[in-house]
Amino acid sequence: MQTFTYFVETIESCNCIWYIIFGDNMEMIFSNNTLYINIEERINFSLINKLQNKLYRIIDSYNISNIEITILNESYYDKTLINDLINDYKTKYNGHLIVK
DSSP states (O other), X not given: OHHHHHHHHHHHHTTOOEEEEETTTEEEEEETTEEEEXXXXXXXXXXXXXXXXXXXXXXXXXXXXXXXXXXXXXXXXXXXXXXXXXXXXXXXXXXXXXXX
């Protein structure tokens, strides 16, 4: 965790792009004041919890208000999980969250 924080602060101060991989199937890229999240993994409750915890930690630490989530896995998933994430995000942060 400390390495990640130092890494992000160092790159953020250079106004560069930072890139983080969480496991093999989820990546986060920060560029142009937007956090882009690509998910290849199957969407389930466990993944949404993991994503939400990491996302909120990053938002709280770096005050990011533009989030774009792209779901790359085209298999069936429960859209209520994504809707719950969006509603919770809007309640807590009132930022811009787009899911594709």
